Amino acid sequence: MATFQHDVLIIGAGLAGMRAALAAQGEGADIGVISKVHPVRSHSNAAQGGINAALEATDSWEEHAFDTIKGSDYLADQDSVEVLCKEAGAELIALENMGVIFNRDDQGKLGTRRFGGAKKARTYFVGDITGQAILHVMYEQMTKAQESGESQMKVYEEWFVTSLISDGERCLGATVLDMRTGEIHTVLAKGTILATGGFGRVYEPSTNALICTGDGMSMAWRIGAPLMDMEMVQHHPTTLKGSGVLITEGARGEGAYLLNSDGDRFMKTYAPNAMELASRDVVSRAEQTEINEGRGIDGCVLLDMRHLDEKLIHERLWQIRELGIDLAGVDVIKEPIPIQPGCHYAMGGIKTNILGETPVPGLYAAGEVACVSVHGGNRLGANSLLDTVIFGRRAGVAAAEAGREIDMPIAPDSTIEGEQQKLQALLDRPANDEKIARIRWDLGISMDKNVAVFRSAEGLDEQQEEIKKLKARYETVPIEDKGKVFNTDLIFGLELGYLLDCAEAIVLGAITRTESRGAQYRVDFPERNDAEWLKHILLTYSPEGIRLDYQPVTITQWEPKERTY
Amino acid sequence: MKVNLNVKRFDPESDGSTRFQQYDIDMPENSTVLDALIHVREYVDATLALRCSCRSAICGSCAMRVDHRARLACKTKVTDIVSDEGQEITIEPMGNMPVIKDLITDMEVHWSKVRQVVPYLRPTGPPPEREYIVSNEAMLDVAGAVNCIQCGACVSDCPVLEIDKSFIAPAALAKAYRFTGDPRDGTKKERLEMLSNVEGGIWDCTRCNMCVEVCPKDVRPMDRIMQLREQAVAAGVKTNTGVRHGTSFANSVRRLGRLDEMRLFPESVGMFAVPRLLKELPGAFRMLWSKRLMMWTHAIPFAHKPIPGIKHVRRIYDQARSEKKEHSK
Numbered sequence: 001m002a003t004f005q006h007d008v009l010i011i012g013a014g015l016a017g018m019r020a021a022l023a024a025q026g027e028g029a030d031i032g033v034i035s036k037v038h039p040v041r042s043h044s045n046a047a048q049g050g051i052n053a054a055l056e057a058t059d060s061w062e063e064h065a066f067d068t069i070k071g072s073d074y075l076a077d078q079d080s081v082e083v084l085c086k087e088a089g090a091e092l093i094a095l096e097n098m099g100v101i102f103n104r105d106d107q108g109k110l111g112t113r114r115f116g117g118a119k120k121a122r123t124y125f126v127g128d129i130t131g132q133a134i135l136h137v138m139y140e141q142m143t144k145a146q147e148s149g150e151s152q153m154k155v156y157e158e159w160f161v162t163s164l165i166s167d168g169e170r171c172l173g174a175t176v177l178d179m180r181t182g183e184i185h186t187v188l189a190k191g192t193i194l195a196t197g198g199f200g201r202v203y204e205p206s207t208n209a210l211i212c213t214g215d216g217m218s219m220a221w222r223i224g225a226p227l228m229d230m231e232m233v234q235h236h237p238t239t240l241k242g243s244g245v246l247i248t249e250g251a252r253g254e255g256a257y258l259l260n261s262d263g264d265r266f267m268k269t270y271a272p273n274a275m276e277l278a279s280r281d282v283v284s285r286a287e288q289t290e291i292n293e294g295r296g297i298d299g300c301v302l303l304d305m306r307h308l309d310e311k312l313i314h315e316r317l318w319q320i321r322e323l324g325i326d327l328a329g330v331d332v333i334k335e336p337i338p339i340q341p342g343c344h345y346a347m348g349g350i351k352t353n354i355l356g357e358t359p360v361p362g363l364y365a366a367g368e369v370a371c372v373s374v375h376g377g378n379r380l381g382a383n384s385l386l387d388t389v390i391f392g393r394r395a396g397v398a399a400a401e402a403g404r405e406i407d408m409p410i411a412p413d414s415t416i417e418g419e420q421q422k423l424q425a426l427l428d429r430p431a432n433d434e435k436i437a438r439i440r441w442d443l444g445i446s447m448d449k450n451v452a453v454f455r456s457a458e459g460l461d462e463q464q465e466e467i468k469k470l471k472a473r474y475e476t477v478p479i480e481d482k483g484k485v486f487n488t489d490l491i492f493g494l495e496l497g498y499l500l501d502c503a504e505a506i507v508l509g510a511i512t513r514t515e516s517r518g519a520q521y522r523v524d525f526p527e528r529n530d531a532e533w534l535k536h537i538l539l540t541y542s543p544e545g546i547r548l549d550y551q552p553v554t555i556t557q558w559e560p561k562e563r564t565y
Numbered sequence: 566m567k568v569n570l571n572v573k574r575f576d577p578e579s580d581g582s583t584r585f586q587q588y589d590i591d592m593p594e595n596s597t598v599l600d601a602l603i604h605v606r607e608y609v610d611a612t613l614a615l616r617c618s619c620r621s622a623i624c625g626s627c628a629m630r631v632d633h634r635a636r637l638a639c640k641t642k643v644t645d646i647v648s649d650e651g652q653e654i655t656i657e658p659m660g661n662m663p664v665i666k667d668l669i670t671d672m673e674v675h676w677s678k679v680r681q682v683v684p685y686l687r688p689t690g691p692p693p694e695r696e697y698i699v700s701n702e703a704m705l706d707v708a709g710a711v712n713c714i715q716c717g718a719c720v721s722d723c724p725v726l727e728i729d730k731s732f733i734a735p736a737a738l739a740k741a742y743r744f745t746g747d748p749r750d751g752t753k754k755e756r757l758e759m760l761s762n763v764e765g766g767i768w769d770c771t772r773c774n775m776c777v778e779v780c781p782k783d784v785r786p787m788d789r790i791m792q793l794r795e796q797a798v799a800a801g802v803k804t805n806t807g808v809r810h811g812t813s814f815a816n817s818v819r820r821l822g823r824l825d826e827m828r829l830f831p832e833s834v835g836m837f838a839v840p841r842l843l844k845e846l847p848g849a850f851r852m853l854w855s856k857r858l859m860m861w862t863h864a865i866p867f868a869h870k871p872i873p874g875i876k877h878v879r880r881i882y883d884q885a886r887s888e889k890k891e892h893s894k
Contacts, residue, residue, distance in 0.1 A: 099685065103704065109698060
């Protein structure tokens with residue numbers, strides 16, 4: 001039991017978290033970084049295809065912004081998108097200068113590939129391991145920063161955050177469980193940045209890693225930070241059957257086809273111009289329609305790369321070829337691979353402004369956990385890595401700057417005790433036959449059935465009831481492992497609590513939004529309805545109940561238009 | 566499909582002993598070892614501790630010994646290990662590192678070695694206005710090493726590390742190549758000097774190929790170490806035991822057609838490194854005594870005669886040299 005203090009506390013050490021840490025160090029702040037896994041195990045690894053920036057002379061940030069806003073189905077806040085796209089070029093060059101080995105063209109300059117929903121080729125990449133390549137370089141920079149000794153930067157690996165500390169107004173830091181010792185500590189900070197990623201494990205199957213359990217969203221929600229656009233859950237068009245493992249959009253960017261059971265490139269019906277490179281919501285819906293109308297194969301359609309140059313696959317898509325062989329038994333050079341839409345990304349999250357500030361003073365958020373609203377109703381491929389580094393950096397700077405004006409907070413003595421009692425109560429629950437994993441599984445399968453690509457009032461109401469039941473089951477589920485060292489059972493129990501909060505918010509958002517926009521497709525309201533719904537849905541938790549608020553979409557220069565690809 | 570896991574357990578909160586525990590479970594066809602372990606943890610025994618996250622060989626969390634060899638559990642199908650249903654699969658934590666609990670090891674051994682190789686790009690000169698201009702070939706050449714996910718499988722199974730804790734070990738050396746092979750790094754020679762001269766550096770690899778065999782990402786660490794050696798020699802970093810040993814070895818065979826063991830050691834540590842030579846003298850006598858060195862007559866320096874047909878051996882050398890020249894053009 002100990003108390004630690006830092007100017008800036010960063011929770012999560014993926015790309016957004018590490019970028020925030022480096023930026024805050026640049027401002028001279030004393031930094032603590034907490035992660036429930038070693039930083040290079042973070043889910044930023046899984047981003048395969050690339051990172052967007054309008055760097056070419058023939059491109060412009062305005063075109064990138066327009067593609068992003070159109071992709072978002074006009075739900076993105078355009079001031080945020082402007083920041084994202086204007087700052088992209090400099091950030092990309094900074095990553096290259098740090099050491100990322102981006103693919104080059106014949107002149108040795110940065111080379112691009114095409115990606116979905118983009119009119120120009122502006123996706124920069126390292127084969128199909130772009131996220132991994134950038135994440136590891138960011139960790140290298142963390143090592144360098146720690147060695148430089150410019151300011152204190154402490155990384156707490158395999159520490160699990162159990163709650164954010166709040167005095168009712170400000171966020172004062174967090175209570176944490178050191179997974180290796182089982183001890184509970186408090187970490188106090190002038191500013192706390194959440195960079196904990198998404199909630200993909202709410203669904204089954206999902207492309208997301210097992211650690212993506214919505215921790216940050218749930219914890220922020222519990223201290224009164226509003227969640228925004230939670231209904232906007234992206235289903236990626238190309239995921240492996242069963243496991244839901246991701247096959248990069250880069251495959252289609254390099255020219256792969258989507259085929260139905262008749263061998264037709266069915267995208268010609270849905271997006272005659274962009275074809276396979278329409279935005280993800282459009283492609284996923286097209287695939288699901290084909291499958292639902294009987295032109296699928298065992299719940300899948302086919303991704304065909306046989307016509308691509310073998311050398312290109314070896315140089316640019318080596319990882320997915322290996323995944324196909326290992327996990328699906330298919331060599332994409334020789335055979336088309338069966339794929340289906342699968343849960344992939346949360347466009348919604350904790351509401352922030354362009355500095356990463358949430359409405360709760362002292363609390364910041366960046367990356368997938370946040371909703372600064374650059375992705376709106378649908379994120380374009382290769383915009384997520386960009387989001388993490390741009391808004392991670394901004395949150396790091398903002399928190400460090402604000403910290404100069406504030407005194408170190410003091411938490412009430414009862415903080416640790418209260419948290420210990422909470423965890424002890426979990427451990428002391430009487431044994432029964434219920435399993436954490438079974439509740440998680442039932443949650444995932446029901447969310448996939450009712451709140452995936454197509455949604456209806458009927459299914460959503462059913463899901464709301466289901467979540468109530470799951471929450472009731474969660475109240476009595478026992479923690480079977482009573483040990484202190486690496487009690488992963490206890491961790492999963494806490495994570496399941498986070499997931500259920502996120503699911504509740506997703507469903508409530510989806511019920512509320514009675515229109516179809518981006519990833520939210522209501523079969524009972526199949527049209528986009530700008531007159532009533534060109535606005536964000538905000539959900540704020542309080543012990544009395546969930547409050548619903550709305551906020552208009554910020555429009556700067558791109559008036560909403562009909563969206564076709 | 567019946568799956569029978571025999572898992573090595575260790576609970577630091579009990580008496581500190583290890584034991585094996587058997588789990589017989591039913592799994593769908595095509596399950597991975599990780600799927601099976603997760604099933605155990607979720608439905609059979611919640612106390613079983615392991616690290617895992619991405620399920621697709623990207624995050625590097627789930628390296629462990631499966632059937633006595635380090636592998637990523639998520640990349641290993643049950644049927645890769647056993648051909649008959651229900652045949653036992655042994656699961657143990659990685660080697661060469663302390664075990665924290667069950668299959669969870671303390672990887673600080675690995676990370677401290679990564680820090681030792683100065684694991685970040687060190688460009689010299691003013692930064693460019695935009696990106697560095699480098700060829701795609703150069704980037705693809707280091708991409709093989711960048712593909713490393715730091716899972717620790719090669720560290721686990723490296724036999725050199727097992728007996729020499731100072732060995733920087735395969736993963737960190739592959740990481741070092743990622744920088745010496747990167748034209749943007751301005752400290753290539755400095756890196757190569759450090760890697761050549763430091764205790765446990767590039768010349769301590771015994772080329773057993775184990776790291777290449779266990780690597781789940783085809784990083785081929787040993788090949789990177791050999792590339793580092795070539796880079797070091799090409800950069801003129803030669804005044805170290807490793808290079809002298811190689812040179813002495815090659816010269817001896819060229820001269821005699823066989824190894825002149827009495828010269829190999831002094832030539833490796835340096836003919837004038839008298840204190841070091843004296844220190845090793847008792848060892849040399851012991852080896853002579855136990856006939857680990859060749860016949861005692863060979864102990865007399867310069868007493869060797871070339872083997873019959875030495876000219877053929879020398880022709881091989883000349884051929885190899887001219888081919889290498891041709892290749893480097």
